[in-house]
Amino acid sequence: MSKEDMVKEAVEEAKAKAAKEAEEALKNAEDAKEQTEDADEAKETLEESAEEAEEETTEDAAEEVEAAEDVKSGKEKKLFGRKNKKDKKDEKIEELTDRLTRQMAEFDNFRKRTEKEKSQMYEVGAKDIIEKILPVVDNFERGLAAVPEEDQSNPFAEGMEKIYKQLMTTLEEIGVKPIEAVGNEFNPDFHNAVMHIEDEAFGENIVAEEFQKGYTYRDSVVRHSMVKVAN
Structure with a gap:
């Protein structure tokens, strides 16, 4: 190279x-x-x-x-200005709680309604029994009124008197009371007028005589008084 x-x-x-x-x-x-x-x-x-x-x-x-x-x-x-989103479990708990609250309210209403119906049924049944007993009371009163004065000390008459008083006491204890009539103003809610008279001795629309005694049961009329009304 x-x-x-x-x-x-x-x-x-x-x-x-x-x-x-x-x-x-x-x-x-x-x-x-x-x-x-x-x-x-x-x-x-x-x-x-x-x-x-x-x-x-x-x-x-x-x-x-x-x-x-x-x-x-x-x-x-x-x-922190953020919306707290509810957890699904919390929403389910709230839903079940609300449902339970409404069911409890419905049950309470049902219980109250049932108790009221039972009470009404009891009163209806009691009034029915009392209506059957009242004629017996009437017969006692008629029988005792028919006893002559000289025979009122008779043991039999005294026994009937005691039975009558015991019966009336028992009726009063369960709420049965006689309706006041003679001398009181006529009240169609308690009295049944079967006769009218003109008598200056009585005031206007006053009960002059009672033919059959009336009774109430717990402030409810079982039987109206049959009365004669003056003026």
Whole structure:
């Protein structure tokens, strides 16, 4: 190889090495630029996140203060300004509690209605029995009234008198009372007028005589008094 060729080859090698080094330097510069841009973007992202976090913290703190003030003043407000979403279990518990409350109210109404109906049925049955007993009372009174005065000390008559008084006491204890009639003003709620007379000895619309005694049971009329009304 001639000297000229050797020089030419050395120049080519130097050019190739320089071109390679320049290419690597350019690539490194581009990589550094990309890294710098990535770092800038990351920095901007971090700054934005920090600003948002600061704003949210400030808003949350303000909402907490507002909620605390509302609670202090007696107002109902959601803490931190957020709506408390009810859990499905809580909603189910509230639904079952409401259903149970309504069923208990319905049962209480049913119980009261049943007790009232039982009481009414008892009163109807009691009045029916009393109506059957009253003719016996009437017969006792007629029989005792027919006993001559000289025979009233007779042991039999005294025994009947005691039985009559015991019967009347028992009826009074269960709420049966005779209706007052003679001398009182006629009242169609208690008296049944079967005769009218004109008599100056009585006032207007006054019961002059009682033909059959009337009775009430717990303030309810079992039998009206059959009466004669004056004027």
